[in-house]
Amino acid sequence: MARKVAVVAGGHSKFGKRYDATMRELCAEAYKPIYDEGISQDKIDASVLSYAASQFTGQGAGSALIADYIGLHDKPHLRVESACTTGTASLRAAWGMVSAGLYDVMLVLGVEQMNRVSSATATEYMSQAGDMRWEYPFGISFPAFYALMASRYMSEYGMEHDILAKIAVKSHHYGAQNPKAHLPKEVSFEEANNAIPICRPLNLYDCSLITDGAAAVVIAAEERVKEFTDQPMWITGIGAGASSMMIQDRSTLTSIPGAKRAAQAAYKMAGVESKDIDMAQVHDCFTIAELIAYEDLGFAEPGKGPELVENKENYHDGRIPVNVDGGLKSKGHPLGATGVSMTYEVLKQMKGEAENPTRQIDDVKHGLVHNVGQSGQFVNVFIYERGW
Numbered sequence: 001m002a003r004k005v006a007v008v009a010g011g012h013s014k015f016g017k018r019y020d021a022t023m024r025e026l027c028a029e030a031y032k033p034i035y036d037e038g039i040s041q042d043k044i045d046a047s048v049l050s051y052a053a054s055q056f057t058g059q060g061a062g063s064a065l066i067a068d069y070i071g072l073h074d075k076p077h078l079r080v081e082s083a084c085t086t087g088t089a090s091l092r093a094a095w096g097m098v099s100a101g102l103y104d105v106m107l108v109l110g111v112e113q114m115n116r117v118s119s120a121t122a123t124e125y126m127s128q129a130g131d132m133r134w135e136y137p138f139g140i141s142f143p144a145f146y147a148l149m150a151s152r153y154m155s156e157y158g159m160e161h162d163i164l165a166k167i168a169v170k171s172h173h174y175g176a177q178n179p180k181a182h183l184p185k186e187v188s189f190e191e192a193n194n195a196i197p198i199c200r201p202l203n204l205y206d207c208s209l210i211t212d213g214a215a216a217v218v219i220a221a222e223e224r225v226k227e228f229t230d231q232p233m234w235i236t237g238i239g240a241g242a243s244s245m246m247i248q249d250r251s252t253l254t255s256i257p258g259a260k261r262a263a264q265a266a267y268k269m270a271g272v273e274s275k276d277i278d279m280a281q282v283h284d285c286f287t288i289a290e291l292i293a294y295e296d297l298g299f300a301e302p303g304k305g306p307e308l309v310e311n312k313e314n315y316h317d318g319r320i321p322v323n324v325d326g327g328l329k330s331k332g333h334p335l336g337a338t339g340v341s342m343t344y345e346v347l348k349q350m351k352g353e354a355e356n357p358t359r360q361i362d363d364v365k366h367g368l369v370h371n372v373g374q375s376g377q378f379v380n381v382f383i384y385e386r387g388w
């Protein structure tokens with residue numbers, strides 16, 4: 001019989017171009033608030049390191065390095081890798097171990113240090129998550145995958161780029177209120193709509209950032225939760241989905257089939273529907289990805305995501321607040337840390353602890369995390385429920 005599992009604490013480093021810190025120091029920065037809350041190393045049974053691409057630092061065996069640096073060298077650890085979903089894949093692995101009774105308390109730590117190399121090299125490393133024989137050599141890097149989706153969405157539904165610019169304006173509006181964000185600045189609609197092209201129709205403000213940073217959460221089995229908090233965030237739904245390796249094999253480009261399957265599985269397991277969700281952290285690696293997520297998660301009908309954007313239903317006081325921490329767009333996207341950072345934000349919002357009241361969502365009972373790897377090969381959707 002599976003045990004109930006809750007997120008009981010979280011920590012977060014500053015995201016950005018962190019030339020001041022090594023990978024191990026970023027991890028320590030994310031673990032420190034957890035330690036300060038009283039969850040010292042002796043209370044943690046095992047850890048999972050979410051670290052997507054060792055090419056950036058050249059560091060192999062990352063979980064051994066990090067466990068050693070933060071004082072968990074004598075506890076079991078492992079590393080998980082699944083492109084941009086590495087954070088939630090790590091959490092899924094840890095949840096499985098705690099739920100099955102292998103451990104009671106686990107630390108999930110996500111990190112990536114992407115700025116020790118140029119943007120061109122970073123683009124190449126990220127592209128290695130695609131098919132290195134049949135995609136990358138033909139110029140299909142990440143911006144290109146999502147530009148294909150944006151072009152198709154525009155042609156099928158007649159959408160103009162201004163909708164994507166409005167998503168970027170929203171993300172930067174909230175990122176500007178998040179002290180942990182990589183690029184905490186407001187942008188105007190004109191700036192976002194007319195920025196330099198990166199891969200048409202996507203421009204600079206349609207792209208997420210190349211970021212260094214770390215985030216951490218601690219999960220615990222039901223029997224142990226009270227030792228750590230009286231505000232547990234229960235993990236009630238986990239759905240995983242997959243789509244074809246190559247984008248050309250998809251039957252649609254205006255939806256990510258694996259995301260729909262992941263969402264349906266997560267809703268079913270949690271016993272809720274999309275209308276019950278009070279906030280969502282979605283994988284906006286590009287603005288078009290956020291738009292498609294609204295539809296894949298059931299917040300809007302196919303082709304109707306633009307209406308949700310026009311009506312500002314995605315703002316903190318709207319029907320379904322999305323990425324009010326700035327998202328991957330403004331808070332940043334350090335690959336291995338991203339899914340863990342999304343989870344941290346749901347915990348923060350549930351506890352009413354957003355740094356700024358202008359980005360605090362009122363009364364969050366159910367939160368959702370949607371984390372996509374590559375162009376949709378892997379997708380994890382988590383549903384969380386407030387436990388107090």
Ligand SMILES: CC(C)(COP(=O)(O)OP(=O)(O)OC[C@H]1O[C@@H](n2cnc3c(N)ncnc32)[C@H](O)[C@@H]1OP(=O)(O)O)[C@@H](O)C(=O)NCCC(=O)NCCS
Pocket residue numbers: 084119120123126142143183198204205206207208209210285286329333374
């Ligand atoms: C768009 C991109 C190519 C820009 O990289 P770049 O040209 O090397 O940009 P730089 O780091 O030199 O920064 C140049 C300026 O643009 C800004 N900038 C960089 N990326 C930005 C972004 N994504 N959004 C907004 N501004 C950005 C910088 O802040 C800097 O501004 P400044 O001149 O006022 O200081 C890069 O951000 C990118 O590849 N993003 C996508 C990452 C990705 O694919 N992730 C995986 C997705 S699943």
